[in-house]
Amino acid sequence: MKLKVCWMYHDIMDLYGDKGNMMVLKKRCLDRDIQFELDTCGIGQKKDLSEYDLIFLGGGADKEQISLIPDLLSRKENIQKAMDENTFILLICGGYQLFGQYYIAANNQKIKGLQFYDYYTDTGKQGSRCIGNIVIDANLDGIKTRIVGFENHGGQTLNVKHPLGKVIHGYGNSFDAGQEGFYDGKILGTYLHGPLLPKNPVVADFVIYKSLKKRNPDFKFEDLKPLNETFEKGARDTLFKRFNIGG
């Protein structure tokens, strides 16, 4: 089996160690003899995104993020095609915002999104930002898992119809939102850096499983053989203990 990933705008959207997510997918595939092919797609590069099993888009600084908007919008049809053909999509922070209606940058500029979904992102009042460790409880197609990460966003994402999870500690989509991220079976969007996947092996495996299903419709989550997760557990427990919550 093979997992083909396209990391969009890897040279621009690579804030807060998001590249760690690709390291995790790669190792967790190779350790199970699943081939892993990582491709990138920059501004102006010709790519058919529907050929990939997974599209990944991270977060960037405002100024750099704005520079890729025209290119991203020009790929809207192709991304729609990829989604229709079951390419799974993982979005962190800025990438998550860009799949909604619009977002307001820190300088109050309104940036149009891909508008696949109804959610939109306003900017925090007086430059306020949601910053800190975050813990959420998610239900991924019936797999219940506690997710840990670090959020750092001024954006306040509102009108989210399918949140990824319930906030146990931290902020989430906006101050006092109570909910974090977006998940509807096709895309998983979240503000969680940390990066997301190293400390959340269940999410990492879930992303692998959803992506593999594109070419292997009968593939099941349980088909992924268990791996040693000693360090993952240690890192998660450190934060659970600190916030006095169970694993």
Added chain:
Amino acid sequence: MQTLAILAAKLSSSILRCFGRGGSLPGSIALKIDDKILNKLEFTGPIILVTGTNGKTSTANMIADLLSYAGYKVISNRKGDNLKAGITTTLLTNASLSGRVNATACVLEVDELNVRHILLNIPVTCFVVNNFFRDQLDRAREMEQLIESIEKVLPDYRGDLILNGNDPNVVRLSLKAKHSHCYYFGMDMNAYSMQNTNEASEGKFCPECGSKLVYDYYQYSHIGKFHCSQCDFKTPDMDVILNHVNLNNQSFECDNILYRQPYMGMYSMYNCAAVLMVAKYLNINDQEVKKVFSNAPQPAGRNERFEKNNQICILNLVKNPTGANEVMKVIETDDTDKTICIVLNDNEQDGTDVSWIYDTFFEKIMNEHTKSIICTGCRGYDMALRIYYGGYKGNITVVDTIEKAIQTSFSTHLKVYAIATYTALLPTRQMIVKEMGL
């Protein structure tokens, strides 16, 4: 109010000194009494402000030494208390009650986000900017907002600028400083320059027009020779340029004079270039500069070496990806068998977001000479996870105390490289000293 504020600062400072403390409290008290106190001070001689993400303490200290050797009576916030209150403490405790600062030169290290509170409030002669990197992003927010906070005050600034001409994030300040003369320091292409890099996380776009920046070469991270693909923004002509750089014996030439610099690594060469630029600016001769370099103290945790019997241990502070990458490069060049001990904390001063470890190329130390990696600190497991997913094939161990980590490291009987974040540095150093019986 002014006299009262200065008196309060002086009194509280001497009281605190009795208890062995100092720092920012006297300045805070004075600012509470009179928040315009800085604007009311009178100065004699040059006032030099120094900022930048990496190297500002070493650079400011070397500039203070330079001015002392050149005969100035210098006051400086040497202990690195670089926020507005700390700087206020430094100035007021050295001022008369009438507000005259008792010195013929001031050299002040300023935190990047505090530049806007200082630059227009005292008559700065020249403002030295070394570099801008991602640093503790949860505190400084994004790079861009940090630079903008400085750009906002530059149009009203009347002094001169001394800028790192190889850092586009720094050169862009010249666009906003309409009243300033800009002087540039930098480094010529050399044996270490690279055509391509995967280290650069800043400086991808032109600050003037937003087009892509093109690099002729990189020295490290996003520092190098660049030009905009569309407009005329580019590396400027340098007023001070280092050439014949040699990282092995830490030497370089400038205006055909050979200098030996006190610290390891490419990034510290730029600190020296900034010092040379200030010397040129104030007409101070090369003999004084050489004296500065040869007398510069080795700060704790900057390639600090401990040795006893056959055990060698080298301690390094890491606080952001760029600084950490430079530490990795130094370790990589040492091909003796070694044990690496990493202490990762996530307290306020370390940066509460540990994701920076994924922006650091720990892969550089994952080779056959690194026999084991021992992780500890309040986020020791996160560190182990980073090494594990980096594909390290050797032995990774997590222990719960610094004591156990150092003991375990020494029990391998190999050369030990200890790497610690800010709040872990002193405890790690103390444990090394204790375990080695120094």
